Every structure is written in structure tokens, then in C-alpha cells.
Amino acid sequence: MPALTRRTLLKSSLVAAAAAELGSAGAFAADTPETVLRLLRRTIEVNGKAASVYGIQQPDGTSGLTLNAGDRFRVKVENHIEAPSLLHWHGLTPPWQQDGVPGISGPPIAPGSSARYDFPLRSGGTFWMHSHASLQEPLMMSAPLIIHDDRDRADEQEIVLMLHDFSFTSPEEIFASLRKPKTMAPMAPMQDMAAPGKAAPDLNDVKFDAFLANDRTLADPEIVKAEPGGRIRLRVINAAAMSNFHFDLGALTGELIAVDGSPVVPVKARRFPLAVAQRLDIRLTLPKEAATYPLLALLEGTARQTGLILRAGNAPVQRVADMAGASAQAVTLDLESRLRATKPLKPRKADRVHTINLTGDMANYIWSINGVPWSSDVPPLPVAPGERVELALVNKTGMAHPMHLHGHTFQVVEIGGQRFSGAMRDTVLVPPNGRVVLAFDADNPGWWAFHCHMIYHLAAGMFTTIRYV
Structure with missing residues (x-):
């Protein structure tokens, strides 16, 4: 046979x-x-x-x-x-x-x-x-x-903010348009003539009609009431199909305490990167005066934004435009390289290392892993129970890819050749021409998906599986 x-x-x-x-x-x-x-x-x-x-x-x-x-x-x-x-x-x-x-x-x-x-x-x-x-x-x-x-505190107000990108055009029409053969030479938009062998960065290959926070745009945003001086646990979920954001607290300074549900050594900042499918847990302490605080997600590479309004006390609410004053930069791994897990994996040499090349053909909109678009005949990556497994993700394309592993929590252990004890996650962004290594323990036997979480990249073939029993 x-x-x-x-x-x-x-x-x-x-x-x-x-x-x-x-x-x-x-x-x-x-x-x-x-x-x-x-x-x-x-x-x-x-x-x-x-x-x-x-x-x-x-x-x-x-x-x-x-x-x-x-x-x-x-x-x-x-x-x-x-x-x-x-x-x-x-x-x-x-x-x-x-x-x-x-x-x-x-x-x-x-x-x-x-x-x-x-x-x-x-x-x-x-x-x-x-x-x-x-x-x-x-x-x-x-x-x-x-x-x-037990990490949750009784004196904290919980706010959940879920982000989406939205189009009135059906997903099937969007995908069909992306898959239409381009008139340019194959791979032309993915080649950087100044750097042979590397792909030129590209952002936002789908133009969306709106960006939503809890189902609403900034034309009619959700207004969340809070107490002046109150403590807040903000849970931000990037459920967008294709869009990476910078999450901006404006006048507030927040303490990032968890990513993708896993605790990290706290990092204080006013702006945090948030790739597709990732989550942020941010702890806030509000000033004691009545005021309003826009909490905004800015689409990378553009001035477009969405979000909600936090209203402390009876402060008047001002309208916030859906366009920021300046375009946001592309999301990078600058913060990722500084994150440290509070409960990292136990130190151990990897039993198995898989090199995962993220590959694609932008002209024909074919995305793949190790040069092979997903089909039911692609064999699973071999893993054995109890192994410490490392996946070395090498992005050969001009677009960032948020890579998600099902059934496991992994640790980011290397970015750009630098080893460190990074955050525990389930989704990590791999930037254009970048290299990220993640490690996990094979402690949940089964047949698991591993894929780019940008939905049209997944649908076009950037998907594979891992299997062990």
C-alpha cells in the first residue's frame, strides 16, 4: 500500500x-x-x-x-x-x-x-x-x-475588550480576490532588490471597512464607567482576522501582567503590541480625579484606530476620531524580547528541533510551510511523548505571521539568534525575514494544528499538524 x-x-x-x-x-x-x-x-x-x-x-x-x-x-x-x-x-x-x-x-x-x-x-x-x-x-x-x-483581585473592575476587523464584502469574495493571479512577475512584491534573498516587508493585504471594539466603532464607542482612583484589570483580545495592532492607553500607564493568559514579569508602558490572536492582561490604577480615558487599538502601518472610552466619575465624554494624528509603525518584537515568564519551562535540552520555514508566493497568494501548502496528505511533524520540542520558525516572506500552536503552551526562547527565557504563549508573531524559536513539552498527546492565525494565510495553506500518542 x-x-x-x-x-x-x-x-x-x-x-x-x-x-x-x-x-x-x-x-x-x-x-x-x-x-x-x-x-x-x-x-x-x-x-x-x-x-x-x-x-x-x-x-x-x-x-x-x-x-x-x-x-x-x-x-x-x-x-x-x-x-x-x-x-x-x-x-x-x-x-x-x-x-x-x-x-x-x-x-x-x-x-x-x-x-x-x-x-x-x-x-x-x-x-x-x-x-x-x-x-x-x-x-x-x-x-x-x-x-x-487566584491572580484576580476582588478590588479590581474587570473590563474585556475584543477587537475585530470588519468588511461588508464576504470573506469568500475577499479570498477569491486575493487568489486572483497578479499581472506582476511571480514573487515580485516579496523580493527586496537591495537585499537579495530576503523578502520586502508588506502590511495589511486586506482593506477593511471598519475596526471594532466590542462590536462598535469610535463613531459610537462603548463607554465603560469606572470609579476615580479605582483599580482595573483590562483583558484585551485581538480577534481580528488579519490585523495587528498597537494597544494605546493614552494618558494612563499600565502594567502588563500576562500575555495569552500566562503571567509575565510586569512591564509598565503606555503602548503594547498585539498581534492577531494574542491577548494582553493590563492592570490599571486610575487617577483620583474624574476624567475620560480613550483606550485605543491602532492598526499597524496606518492611522486607523478603534477602541472604547473609560469614564471615571462624571467627566464629560469627548468624541474620538477613528483616525489618529500619525500612522503607527509596524508591530515588532521589541517588547517580546523583553518579556519574561514568571513560570517558565524547567531548564532542559531539546530532544527534538523542527525547522519551520514560513514560505509563500504573494503574486498567486499561496502560503505554505517548508514550501508545501497544506493538504490532507501532508504528514504530521513527528514528536514523541515526553519530549522537549523546539520549533525554529524562519520567516522567508515579506509579511509577519502570528503562529499558533493548539493544545500546548509554549515558551519563546530565542529571537534573532539571542536565547532567553521569554513569555509563555500560544501565539507568537514572526516578523518578515525574522527567526523565532519556541519550546514546548509534549505532554498532551493527540493530533494538533499549527498554523498562521491570519485567516486568509491559513486558508491559502500556511497550516500543518503535530501528532504523537
Whole structure:
């Protein structure tokens, strides 16, 4: 039997096992409470126009979930939309059969059907959930997933801010436009003639109609009330499909205490980089005077911005324009190289190192890993249980790629050839022509996705898997 056929059969059997496991996860005791999440269509207003988007809501209209570390994740997902769907619990480490990637973790949930999930919540933090089916994520099939733990303080006001990029053009039309062959010579926009062999940097290959913070633009922003002198824990989630931001606190200085749900040695600043799929936990102490504070996300390479208004006391609220006074720079790894995990991996030599070349052809909009766009015949990266694994990510393209590993929390251990004990994360940005090394322990057996989290890069092939049992 040819090797490709054996791989296909193996994957078919794994998907079948996942379906059986997902079904058995619903066998709760009669008195065990569960939370219902409904996948649905909803209408929001964007730039004065009605927009039909997706949502993930509890029956009472609450978006997403708030749970506690140490509890079990017992959730029933009901599909009320017109297409199959499946949710990924981004940043959590469930059994692989409940990870929510169609064709890898298990089958999608058919319209009118439901699925149940049951696994332990090992740690707290700021996470999120989103569809991994088709191109549903750009239509805002996502929601916050907040897990409280003993790091949370009773005297802090919690504010969750979720960012999206939005277009009135359907994701399918956007992707088809990106895939149209360009008239330029192949790879022309990705070549830097001044630096042979390196790709010229490129930003924002999709033009969005609006940028949203908690579903709203700055034309009608959310206004969050706070007490003068109060303490705030701000949880910022970049759920944008394609957009990296700088998160700006304006007149306030914040203390970054966690990234991607994992604690870091605190860093004080007024502006923080935030790549696609990453999260920031920022602690604020407000001045004692009544005032308003715009909390803004600036799109890299442009002056476009979105955000919310924090209103302390009865201060008057001034309108904030959706264009900043100057364009923001491209997001870099300057802060990333300074972050230090408070609970790093135990020192250990890597048992296995995989070099992952991030590759692509901008002219034909083909994105790939090690020169191979994803297909079901691409074999998983080999890993053995218990190994310390390092992934050396080398970006050969002119665009940054936020790379996300499912089912594990990894540590950033090298940037540009410099080794250090960096942040624990689940998503790391690899800049154009850059090199980033991440390390993780193979302690959660299964079949896991690893991919660029820019949705059109993922759809065009920058995706692979890791498998061990």
C-alpha cells in the first residue's frame, strides 16, 4: 500500500475516533450543570449600516464564557446557523478530540445539531473561542473565554475588550480576490532588490471597512464607567482576522501582567503590541480625579484606530476620531524580547528541533510551510511523548505571521539568534525575514494544528499538524 494511502487511512481513523470521543463527552451525570453556547446570526451597526455577522452567545445573550480554574469545562454547543461549524477553545489544552478543528479534531456540528464538551480547566487566564470552520471567523464567529483564578483581585473592575476587523464584502469574495493571479512577475512584491534573498516587508493585504471594539466603532464607542482612583484589570483580545495592532492607553500607564493568559514579569508602558490572536492582561490604577480615558487599538502601518472610552466619575465624554494624528509603525518584537515568564519551562535540552520555514508566493497568494501548502496528505511533524520540542520558525516572506500552536503552551526562547527565557504563549508573531524559536513539552498527546492565525494565510495553506500518542 502506498505511503500516502496509509496516511489517509490513519487520518480517517483518527477523525472517526474523535467523533466517538466527542459524543461520549456528553455523558454527564444528571445533576451536572452545563453551559449552553449558541452559534447564531445577529445584526450589528457598522458605519451607519446594518451588518449581518455571527455570534456565540448563551441563552440569556451573554457573549462567550466566564469560568473558574479548577472547574470542569462542561459546555453544550448548539448550531443555529445555516452551515456546519465547530469551535476551537483558543489557548486551552483540552483532549485533542475536543479541540475544534474540522477534519483534525473531529467532524463539524451540522445545522440544527449540537455537541457536548467536558474537560478540566487547568489554569486561568484570558482566552477566547472561535470557529475553525470555513471562513466563519472573519464574520465574527468568536467570543471571549475568561477563566478566573487566584491572580484576580476582588478590588479590581474587570473590563474585556475584543477587537475585530470588519468588511461588508464576504470573506469568500475577499479570498477569491486575493487568489486572483497578479499581472506582476511571480514573487515580485516579496523580493527586496537591495537585499537579495530576503523578502520586502508588506502590511495589511486586506482593506477593511471598519475596526471594532466590542462590536462598535469610535463613531459610537462603548463607554465603560469606572470609579476615580479605582483599580482595573483590562483583558484585551485581538480577534481580528488579519490585523495587528498597537494597544494605546493614552494618558494612563499600565502594567502588563500576562500575555495569552500566562503571567509575565510586569512591564509598565503606555503602548503594547498585539498581534492577531494574542491577548494582553493590563492592570490599571486610575487617577483620583474624574476624567475620560480613550483606550485605543491602532492598526499597524496606518492611522486607523478603534477602541472604547473609560469614564471615571462624571467627566464629560469627548468624541474620538477613528483616525489618529500619525500612522503607527509596524508591530515588532521589541517588547517580546523583553518579556519574561514568571513560570517558565524547567531548564532542559531539546530532544527534538523542527525547522519551520514560513514560505509563500504573494503574486498567486499561496502560503505554505517548508514550501508545501497544506493538504490532507501532508504528514504530521513527528514528536514523541515526553519530549522537549523546539520549533525554529524562519520567516522567508515579506509579511509577519502570528503562529499558533493548539493544545500546548509554549515558551519563546530565542529571537534573532539571542536565547532567553521569554513569555509563555500560544501565539507568537514572526516578523518578515525574522527567526523565532519556541519550546514546548509534549505532554498532551493527540493530533494538533499549527498554523498562521491570519485567516486568509491559513486558508491559502500556511497550516500543518503535530501528532504523537
